[in-house]
Amino acid sequence: MRNVDATAAVGFGREALRYARSRPEYPEALLSWLADPLGVRPGTTALDLGAGTGKFTRLLIRTGATVIAVEPVAQMREQLAVALPAVGTLAATAQALPLAKASMDAVLCAQAFHWFANPAAVAEIHRVLRPGGRLGLVWNVRDESVDWVQQITRLITPHEGEVPRYYSGAWRRAFGEGLFSAPELSTFHYVHGGDPESVIVERFASVSFIAAMNDADKARMLEELRALIAAHPALRGRSFVEFPYQTHAYCCRRLPDPLR
Numbered sequence: 001m002r003n004v005d006a007t008a009a010v011g012f013g014r015e016a017l018r019y020a021r022s023r024p025e026y027p028e029a030l031l032s033w034l035a036d037p038l039g040v041r042p043g044t045t046a047l048d049l050g051a052g053t054g055k056f057t058r059l060l061i062r063t064g065a066t067v068i069a070v071e072p073v074a075q076m077r078e079q080l081a082v083a084l085p086a087v088g089t090l091a092a093t094a095q096a097l098p099l100a101k102a103s104m105d106a107v108l109c110a111q112a113f114h115w116f117a118n119p120a121a122v123a124e125i126h127r128v129l130r131p132g133g134r135l136g137l138v139w140n141v142r143d144e145s146v147d148w149v150q151q152i153t154r155l156i157t158p159h160e161g162e163v164p165r166y167y168s169g170a171w172r173r174a175f176g177e178g179l180f181s182a183p184e185l186s187t188f189h190y191v192h193g194g195d196p197e198s199v200i201v202e203r204f205a206s207v208s209f210i211a212a213m214n215d216a217d218k219a220r221m222l223e224e225l226r227a228l229i230a231a232h233p234a235l236r237g238r239s240f241v242e243f244p245y246q247t248h249a250y251c252c253r254r255l256p257d258p259l260r
Contacts, residue, residue: 002093003072003093003094003095003096003116004072004073004093004115005115005163005164005208007161007163007208007209007212008073008115008208009072009073010211010212011207011208011209011210011211011212012052012073012075012076012206012208012211013073013074013075013076014075014211014212015205015206015211016053016073016075016076016078016079017075017079018202018205018206018211019052019053019076019079019206020053020054020055020079020083021198021202022198022199022202022203022205022206023053023055023111023203023206024055024140024190024192024199024203024243024245025055025058025059025190025192026055026056026059026110026138026140026190026247027188027189027190027247029188030059030138030188030247030249031059031062031063033136033186033188033249033251034059034060034063034106034108034136035063037134037184037251038106038108038134038136038251039105039106039133039134040060040063040065040105040106040108040134041063041064041065042063042064042065043064043065044065044066044105044106045065045066045067045068045103045104045105045106046060046063046065046066046067046068046104046105046106046107046108047067047068047069047070047097047099047104047106047107047108047128048060048067048068048069048070048108048110049070049094049097049107049108049109049112049125050070050071050072050094050109050110050111050112050113050115050116051069051070051071051076051080051089051110051112052071052073052076052079052080052110052111052112053076053079053080053083054069054079054080054083054084054087055110055111056108056110056111056138057069057080057084057087058083058084060108061084061087065105065106067087067088068087068088068089068090068099068104069084069087069088069089069090070089070090070091070092070093070094070097071089071090071091072091072092072093074091077089077091093116093121094109094116094121094124094125095116095118095120095121095124096124097124097125097127097128099128100128101127101128102127102128102129102130102131103128103130104128104129104130104133105129105130105133105134106129106133106134106135106136107125107128107129107133107134107135107136108135108136108137108138109135109136109137109138110138110139111138111139111140113137113171114139114164114165114166114168114170114171115164117164117170117171117172117173117174118174119174119176119177121174122174122175122177122179122180123177123179126179126180126254126257129254130254131254131256132253132254133254134251134252134253134254135180135251135252135253135254136249136250136251136252137171137183137249137250137252138247138248138249138250139166139247139248140190140245140246140247141166141167141245141246141247141248142243142244142245143189143244143245143246146244147232147234148228148232148234148235149243149244151228151232152200152204152225152228155221155224155225155228156204156207156210156221159209159210159213159217159221160209161209163208163209166248175252177258178255178258179254179255179258180252180253180254180255181252181253181255182252183250183251183252184250184251184252185248185249185250186248186249186250186251187246187247187248187249188246188247188249189244189245189246189247190244190245190246190247191242191243191244191245192242192243192245193240193241193242193243194240194241195239195240195241196229196235196238196241197226197229199241199243200225200228200229200235200241200243201222201225201226201229203243204221204222204225205218205222
């Protein structure tokens, strides 16, 4: 689809199933954040924009709101439909939403906004939100205060190239048009537990720029992760590990339409 980053389209297209089974979920505490300050509750309508395989959609539907999911990558959308067949899912991009003006009470972007953080997408989100609506941005961020997590970052970062990333902060530049209030941050702690192959190797195989590698380079990258698991004292010989995350959740208020 036009407006979809090439690395995202290729990587997520190749590894949608791996993404669905290996990516972390989201902390339960986000349910309270969704209710207040996001205002997502029964009787409201929420858009999950860049919904992927439905990881965050699962949490959204627990609020009792009517949930609509938008995902441009067909393979990701197929996984979402398998997991959550009752959720209405649209093939579209953030820059061209097939939704009526002022039809949404909240728009949520989980693990996604950095892919389309541009004025066109922000204007389109503003258009579909009702006056006083909320935009929520959520990312699961690796807790690099843990040594072996920091070592994973050192292994993968040289391969990311120019791919949009949350930690760069470049996504913040999309909020310079006066359409939304400044993002207000809430932080939650989350632990993704499981066997090392699942929560480390499989999880990072689903990262866009690793998933988009050719087979030989990807295999080398995954073997480097397995070597870290075999060597690090906190991981070596373990059948169960806890991968620590901080979940960063931002709330932005829709501001009134600017005067033309």
